[in-house]
Amino acid sequence: MEIGESAEPGDSGRTDEHWFFACYKEEVPEDGGVCIKYGDCQIALFYFARRNEWYATQNECPHRKQMALSRGLIGSAGDEPKVACPFHKNTFSLKSGINLNGNEQSLEVYPVRLDENKVYIKIK
Amino acid sequence: MKIVIVGNGMVGFKCCEKLTGRAPGRFQITVFGEETRPAYDRVHLSDYFSGKEEASLYLAPAEWYAGQGIQLHLGDPVCQINRQSKTVDSFKGKSVPYDLLILATGSAPFVPVIEGIEKKGVYLYRNLEDLDLIESRAAKSQKGAVIGGGLLGLEAAKALLDLGLREVSVIEYASRLMPRQLDEMGSQILMEKLKTLGLNILLGKNTVALEGDPGIRQLLFSDGTGLDTDLLVISAGIRPRDELAQMAGLETGTRGGIVVDENMQTSDPFIYAVGECALHKGMIYGLVAPGYDMAEAACCHILDQPKPFAGYDMSTRLKLIGVDVASFGDPFANGSQADVITIHHGPEGVYKRINISKDGKNLLGGILIGDASQYNLLVQTVRNKVILPAQPEDLILGDRGNAVSGGLGSLPDEALICSCESISKKSICDAVRFEKCENVESIKRCTKAGTGCGGCVPILKDLMTETLKAEGKYIRNRICEHFEYSRQELFDLVKLYQIKTCNEVLSRFGSQDGCEICKPVIASILASLWNEMPLRSGNGTAQDSNDRFLANIQKGGSYSVVPRIPGGEITPDKLVAIGLTAKKYNLYTKITGGQRIDLFGAHLHDLPLIWEDLIAAGFESGHAYGKALRTVKSCVGSTWCRFGLHDSVSFAIRIEERYRGLRAPHKIKSAVSGCIRECAEAQSKDFGLIATEKGWNLYVCGNGGSKPQHALLLATDLDEQTCIRYIDRFLMFYIQTADPLTRTATWLNKMEGGIDYLRNVVIRDSLGLAAQWEQEMDQHVASYQCEWKVAIETPEIRKRFTHFVNAPGEKDPTLDFEPMREQKKAREWK
Numbered sequence: 001m002e003i004g005e006s007a008e009p010g011d012s013g014r015t016d017e018h019w020f021f022a023c024y025k026e027e028v029p030e031d032g033g034v035c036i037k038y039g040d041c042q043i044a045l046f047y048f049a050r051r052n053e054w055y056a057t058q059n060e061c062p063h064r065k066q067m068a069l070s071r072g073l074i075g076s077a078g079d080e081p082k083v084a085c086p087f088h089k090n091t092f093s094l095k096s097g098i099n100l101n102g103n104e105q106s107l108e109v110y111p112v113r114l115d116e117n118k119v120y121i122k123i124k
Numbered sequence: 125m126k127i128v129i130v131g132n133g134m135v136g137f138k139c140c141e142k143l144t145g146r147a148p149g150r151f152q153i154t155v156f157g158e159e160t161r162p163a164y165d166r167v168h169l170s171d172y173f174s175g176k177e178e179a180s181l182y183l184a185p186a187e188w189y190a191g192q193g194i195q196l197h198l199g200d201p202v203c204q205i206n207r208q209s210k211t212v213d214s215f216k217g218k219s220v221p222y223d224l225l226i227l228a229t230g231s232a233p234f235v236p237v238i239e240g241i242e243k244k245g246v247y248l249y250r251n252l253e254d255l256d257l258i259e260s261r262a263a264k265s266q267k268g269a270v271i272g273g274g275l276l277g278l279e280a281a282k283a284l285l286d287l288g289l290r291e292v293s294v295i296e297y298a299s300r301l302m303p304r305q306l307d308e309m310g311s312q313i314l315m316e317k318l319k320t321l322g323l324n325i326l327l328g329k330n331t332v333a334l335e336g337d338p339g340i341r342q343l344l345f346s347d348g349t350g351l352d353t354d355l356l357v358i359s360a361g362i363r364p365r366d367e368l369a370q371m372a373g374l375e376t377g378t379r380g381g382i383v384v385d386e387n388m389q390t391s392d393p394f395i396y397a398v399g400e401c402a403l404h405k406g407m408i409y410g411l412v413a414p415g416y417d418m419a420e421a422a423c424c425h426i427l428d429q430p431k432p433f434a435g436y437d438m439s440t441r442l443k444l445i446g447v448d449v450a451s452f453g454d455p456f457a458n459g460s461q462a463d464v465i466t467i468h469h470g471p472e473g474v475y476k477r478i479n480i481s482k483d484g485k486n487l488l489g490g491i492l493i494g495d496a497s498q499y500n501l502l503v504q505t506v507r508n509k510v511i512l513p514a515q516p517e518d519l520i521l522g523d524r525g526n527a528v529s530g531g532l533g534s535l536p537d538e539a540l541i542c543s544c545e546s547i548s549k550k551s552i553c554d555a556v557r558f559e560k561c562e563n564v565e566s567i568k569r570c571t572k573a574g575t576g577c578g579g580c581v582p583i584l585k586d587l588m589t590e591t592l593k594a595e596g597k598y599i600r601n602r603i604c605e606h607f608e609y610s611r612q613e614l615f616d617l618v619k620l621y622q623i624k625t626c627n628e629v630l631s632r633f634g635s636q637d638g639c640e641i642c643k644p645v646i647a648s649i650l651a652s653l654w655n656e657m658p659l660r661s662g663n664g665t666a667q668d669s670n671d672r673f674l675a676n677i678q679k680g681g682s683y684s685v686v687p688r689i690p691g692g693e694i695t696p697d698k699l700v701a702i703g704l705t706a707k708k709y710n711l712y713t714k715i716t717g718g719q720r721i722d723l724f725g726a727h728l729h730d731l732p733l734i735w736e737d738l739i740a741a742g743f744e745s746g747h748a749y750g751k752a753l754r755t756v757k758s759c760v761g762s763t764w765c766r767f768g769l770h771d772s773v774s775f776a777i778r779i780e781e782r783y784r785g786l787r788a789p790h791k792i793k794s795a796v797s798g799c800i801r802e803c804a805e806a807q808s809k810d811f812g813l814i815a816t817e818k819g820w821n822l823y824v825c826g827n828g829g830s831k832p833q834h835a836l837l838l839a840t841d842l843d844e845q846t847c848i849r850y851i852d853r854f855l856m857f858y859i860q861t862a863d864p865l866t867r868t869a870t871w872l873n874k875m876e877g878g879i880d881y882l883r884n885v886v887i888r889d890s891l892g893l894a895a896q897w898e899q900e901m902d903q904h905v906a907s908y909q910c911e912w913k914v915a916i917e918t919p920e921i922r923k924r925f926t927h928f929v930n931a932p933g934e935k936d937p938t939l940d941f942e943p944m945r946e947q948k949k950a951r952e953w954k
Contacts, residue, residue, distance in 0.1 A: 023930045031627070031637075032665030032672075034929035042938075045929075050627065050637045065954040067938050068681050071669050075639030077565070077605070084640035086669030086677055088578055091640065102569040 019113060019120040022056075026117065033083070035059050035070040036121065043110065043121060044070035046094060048081055054112035055094035056121045061085040062105035069107070125151050127426070128212055128222040130202045130368065132157030134164075135399030135415035136228035137183050142423040144192040153194045154220050156212070158201040159251060162186050181252075195220075205372040207392055224394055224426060227369060227382060228419075231362035231400035231410065236271070240334035246356045249280040258357065262287040265354035269293045269343060271331055272359035273301040275442070280357045281323055282445045293324040293351060295331060295343070297360075305440060305451035309466065310491045313475040317447045317494070326351070362410050364401045377403040386432035388422035396422045409436055437507065441492075441499045447473070450496040453489025453506035454479060462488050465517050469494075476520040478502070485511055487519070507840065511800065541583055544576020552584060556591040563605065564588065579830070582865070603864060604641040606634040611789065612861045615649050624654060626666035644668040645864045648751055651787035652859045655907045657914045658750075658787075659921045670749035673925065674911055675731055679950040682939055683731060684724040685711070686748035687738050688784060691758040691776035691796070692719025701741035709734050712947045718755035718793065720746060725948055727935045732925050735912040744910035747785060751865075753792045756780035757805070761798030761815075769815040772798035775844060779813075782848065782901075785908045786855065789862040789871075793828075807835045810868040811851055816840065820847050824854055824882070827869035836872070836879045839887055849898055853886045856897035 022036045022045055030049035035042055042059035059067050064087060072083045074094065081094040091100040097107035111122040127143065129136050132155050143151050157163070164181040189196040197214060204213040211221045233248045235241065247258050249270075262268065268284040270277050273296030284292045296303070300311030301318075315325050330346040334356065343351045364381040375383040375391040381403025388396045388404075399415040400408060409415065414436035421433035439452035457479040458464050467476045474494035481488055487505045492498065498520060505512070505519070512519070537550035555561045555570045564585055568574045574581045601610040609617065614633060623629050626646045630638045638646070643666040651658050658667050659674070670676050675683035687702065702721055706713045709730050711723040726734055735745075748754060758776035762768030776796040786792070795804035796813045806812025812823045818841040826835025839850060862871040875881060884890040915921045926932040941948040 027929050029665050029924065030662065035927055037928040037931045037934065040937075042928075042936075048637070050630070066681050067936055068669075068677070071672065071677070073640040073643055073665070073669070074637075075606075075643060076637040077639065079636070081637070082639070088576065089640055090575060100569070101565075101575050102572060 017122065017124045019122045022112075022119045022121045024117050025114065025119055028119065031074060033070040033072065033074065035067070038121075038123065041123075042067055042070075043123075044072075044083070045112065045119065045121065046070075046074055046083065048074060048094070051081065053081065054114060054119065055081065055083075056110040056112050057083065057092065057094065057097055057107040061087060061090065062099075062107065063088060063090050125223045126221060127151045127153050127224045127226065128202075128220055129153065129155045129226045129228060130212065131228035131230055131365075131399070131401075132159070132163045132196070132198070133228060133230045133399065134183065134412050135230070135419050136226070137163035138416050138419040139226055139228060139398065139423055140189070140192070140194055141184075142419060143426070144194065146423070146427060149193070153192075154222075155189070155194055155196050156200055156202045156214055157196070157198045159253075160199040161252065162189070162196070162198065164252065202368060205368055205395070207372055207395075210394065222394075224396065226422060227390070227395065227397040227401060228399050229365040229368060229397075229401045231364045231408070233358060234361040234363045235358060236331070236360055238331050238334060240336075240340070241358075243334050243336060244339040245336070245354060246334065246340055246358065249276060249283075249357050249359045258284075258355070259287060261355050262289055265289060267291045267293075267353045268355045268357070269295060269351060269353040270357045270359055271295050272361070273298070273325070273327070274304065274359065274361065275302060275440075275444070277357075277359035278302070278318070278444055280359050282321075284355070284357065285322055289355070291324060292322065293326055293353070294318075295326045295329050295351070297328070297330055299328045301325065301327070302449070302451075305449070305455060306491055306493075307456060307477065309468065310451075310455075310475055310477065310493050313468070313473060313493050314444070314447065314449060317473050318445065321445055362400060362408070364403065364408055366401055369395075369397065369401075377406070381408050384418075386421065386434070387425040387430055388418050388433060389425070396426075398422050404433060405435060407435070409438075411436075411438070411440075437503070439503050439506075441496050448492065448494055448496040450492040450499045451490075452492075452499065452503045453487065455489045455491045457488045465520070467517075467520055478516065478520055480512065480516055484516070487512060487516070490520075492520075501837075510837075541587065542571075542573035542576065542580045545572045545574075547571050547573035549587065552587050553591045556588050557595065561588070562592065562597075565605070582870075601863065603645055604639055606630070606636055606638050606642050609633065611645055611649070611864050614645070615653075615860055618646075618649050619653055624650065624656070626650065626663045638666070640668075641864075644671070644751075647671065648787050648789065648864075655785070655787075655904050657909065657911055659911070659915060659924075660918075664921075664924070668751075673728060673731065674745065674749055674915060675726065676749050678724060679953065680939055680941075681728075681936060682724070682941075682950065683726045683728060684722050684748070685726055685731070685734055685738075686716065686720050686722050686746040687743035688746040688780070689720045689743075689755075690780040690784075691756055691773045693758075693773055693777065698741060698743070701738070701743075705734055705737045705741075708737070710948070712949065716755075719757050720748075720755055722748070725941060725950065727939065728925055728927050729933075729935050732916045732922050735916055739910070739913055739916070745785075745912040747911075750787060751790050752785060752787050753780070753783040753794070755793060756783075757793075757795035757809075759796075759798050759801075759803035761796075765798060767801060768798035769817060770798055770820070772796040772804065772813075772815060775813065775820075776804075778844070779848070779851070782905055783851075783855065785911070786859075786904055788855070788859050790865050790867045792855070792868070808832065809835060811835070811854060813847060819843050822847055822850055825868040825872040825879075827867055829867075831869070833869045833873075838879070838883060849894075850886050852901040853889075853894050853897045854882075856900055857882075857885055857891075857893075 028034050028047040033044050033046040036045050044057050044059040046055045059069050061069050066087050068086050072086050074083045082091045084091045092107045097109040099106050113120045163183045200214045200216045202212045203215050211219050213219050233250050248254050268289040270281045273294050281292050281294045300308050331343050332346050333344040334340050335342040366376045366382050369382040370376050382397040382401055384397050384402045388398050390397050398418040418433050424431035441450035462479040465478050476492050478490040479488040486509050539549045541549050551571050555567050559570050561567045561570050574584050629646045647666040678684050706723050712725050714722050716722050756776040756779045758772045761772030792810045794811050795806040795809045797804040797806045798815050806814050807823050808826045808828045812835050813820045820842050821840045822838045823835035824838045827833045927936040928934050940951040
């Protein structure tokens with residue numbers, strides 16, 4: 001299954017979309033990110049402890065195609081949670097994946113679910 | 125021990141202060157003063173006319189003397205010294221025994237022999253009584269005159285103007301004003317300035333008689349001319365008060381003054397003389413500062429900690445009636461001794477003169493009028509015999525239009541600010557003006573400037589600030605949208621409330637959840653203040669990404685590793701160890717500009733393994749990833765070099781080991797050169813040291829990088845310990861007050877008062893924080909630990925060094941290298 005493969009609206013619930021076990025909660029640092037390997041894909045998983053929220057995005061920064069977003073600093077712009085790429089400090093919304101510096105390239109984002117101390121990510 | 129001090133002027137008072145302050149209770153001190161008032165500040169005498177209260181000029185109230193156990197006899201001069209019985213007799217009949225006697229009898233005004241000098245309306249300009257008399261006469265007078273065109277005479281003239289006299293004249297016997305400080309040209313420029321203030325100046329006039337009955341009405345000069353006046357002030361220099369000493373048989377100079385040695389002892393070892401009555405190596409010093417130095421020398425000798433008086437540089441800088449006037453070194457050198465360069469800007473009233481040795485190497489002295497801003501630099505240049513540049517005129521021409529910080533206004537509209545995105549200055553200023561972009565984030569969003577390499581972000585910020593200021597908007601220097609505070613304010617708050625975690629700082633003083641701008645600032649403040657290992661105590665994810673993994677992220681996502689090599693000195697065994705580690709982990713190696721070795725292309729996962737090897741070989745973290753002390757570069761110094769004056773390598777190592785790990789608003793670099801040839805390039809560093817014959821010259825706030833700037837001389841001929849104390853204070857002041865990501869050079873450029881202010885803070889301790897800063901720095905040194913050693917020995921930190929949290933053994937498969945010159949390089953950006 002490829003990340004970013006298009007899915008028609010209303011496709012949710014179909015079999016080509018599912019949750020996978022990423023890691024244990026305690027493996028993710030508070031207010032920081034880790035990188036999850038899923039097949040050949042790399043997903044950045046963030047635990048926003050201050051807001052008690054979890055987010056997942058593609059790990060690759062679209063600006064210079066670097067696998068680095070999981071190592072970026074997270075924070076907020078207004079109310080919007082965001083991550084900054086360590087390379088050139090481009091920032092992206094963790095909710096929508098939109099580039100907050102006004103560039104067109106945005107991130108894939110994935111839903112995250114917490115089950116006891118297990119973290120699951122939903123991909124298509 | 126009984127000490128008697130004769131004279132209660134500023135210098136006598138300074139002796140009381142020093143003796144009671146340093147050895148409370150050890151001395152029984154008796155002070156005799158001729159005047160009826162306690163010691164007062166004569167330097168600011170003129171302020172008495174400008175409405176300053178008499179009491180505010182007192183150095184200490186009478187109660188102070190009582191509190192210190194000092195017997196104070198005012199209005200009772202000593203009239204005899206009995207050296208045999210070691211007693212003094214006073215005018216009122218007191219006889220007081222002494223073990224040591226200090227003469228601080230000062231000087232009396234020199235009164236020239238003029239017929240009619242005893243007439244009413246003729247005054248000296250010396251003490252508060254004089255001023256009272258002048259003031260009451262001035263109220264009934266129209267015209268005033270001052271004999272003496274020196275410093276004090278001109279001040280007196282200004283005071284007469286301020287008292288409301290219509291016409292005030294200054295009469296000088298010499299052919300120019302301030303003859304001991306200024307040349308003809310300087311005098312002329314000053315004269316023109318003073319004329320515009322309403323002063324009438326008469327030069328080359330010898331007053332021979334005063335007419336009028338009973339009060340003075342006219343002065344008569346030797347050339348037959350005259351001048352009408354209702355009031356005359358005499359300010360024609362000083363005469364040391366040495367009568368007592370002469371009567372007691374102490375050695376005095378032929379033209380007056382009590383002869384003293386470098387400890388201020390007179391020809392009788394139980395008697396000291398200080399201040400304007402003392403004659404040291406043929407010089408009488410008519411200023412208070414050398415008087416204070418003499419008081420220090422005498423008191424230190426009495427306390428058995430000799431601190432000889434070494435003479436005093438009489439360079440002076442003052443604001444004379446609103447005009448900057450300075451004179452330094454030998455202001456008159458010329459002819460066979462010196463080549464003279466002068467600048468004369470008539471309309472501006474500026475005159476500058478420098479005298480340069482015939483070989484063109486040294487500055488001998490000079491004069492500045494109208495603009496004395498280069499005074500400190502020039503005095504240092506003279507004192508330290510600094511070798512002059514090829515165009516010494518630059519010393520007085522100053523900066524001519526180079527784009528220094530704050531000079532952004534001089535850039536043309538089309539100047540390219542962001543070269544990644546090709547954004548001009550105009551586009552950025554327009555975004556601020558018309559698109560209401562009032563923070564860097566919105567400028568980035570609006571123009572895309574600063575979204576590439578980010579190198580122009582500081583200029584964006586400056587441009588925005590200047591544009592907003594030009595629009596008349598008030599700029600609050602806040603860190604980012606999450607804090608209403610500047611870095612310095614936040615630093616003080618965190619310190620005051622002893623806060624240790626990023627989250628608590630955010631919750632107490634910030635809003636929302638922070639961001640990539642404020643979080644590293646908080647992390648840096650916490651690290652500066654508490655010196656805790658940055659990855660401990662839950663602050664790891666607030667660190668900038670390099671700090672978070674204690675290595676520098678490079679193109680492609682690999683890291684580089686820099687072990688510390690203090691002073692650039694390394695053993696062959698350690699070189700081999702670095703080589704072996706680099707081979708083992710397939711790393712590209714390069715010598716850095718800071719005399720270290722950088723190992724590139726490391727996988728995140730390999731970092732702890734690499735450091736295990738390096739630490740086993742005796743290395744420690746080089747903090748190349750941190751806003752911290754990087755490296756202290758050194759030349760080989762006196763151990764090998766035939767020119768070297770001191771051992772620069774050993775000193776560099778000492779400094780590097782003292783400040784290693786110190787976190788700051790930006791990186792800090794340093795260097796130590798063993799002689800004036802400056803092979804270590806210390807003048808391009810945040811702080812640098814250059815060996816001199818007598819010690820070390822300390823330079824600060826230099827910078828290489830995109831806006832090179834030479835470091836400025838902070839202090840000269842220091843011993844190592846003093847050097848370290850000054851650097852402690854300098855660094856702590858910087859850490860406490862600089863804006864985020866501001867190097868010391870920019871910090872100084874934006875500092876009001878510049879290097880003079882910095883020198884006051886660091887050397888004269890004008891903020892009173894020096895002791896605290898030194899103590900904080902000692903704490904830093906004591907609590908230092910190698911971050912990498914902690915990281916590899918702490919399992920919960922070490923396990924963070926994996927690319928995949930759910931596949932810890934696997935490296936990032938997208939990392940890719942290409943071969944080049946028998947090593948590897950990172951693959952190009954896509």
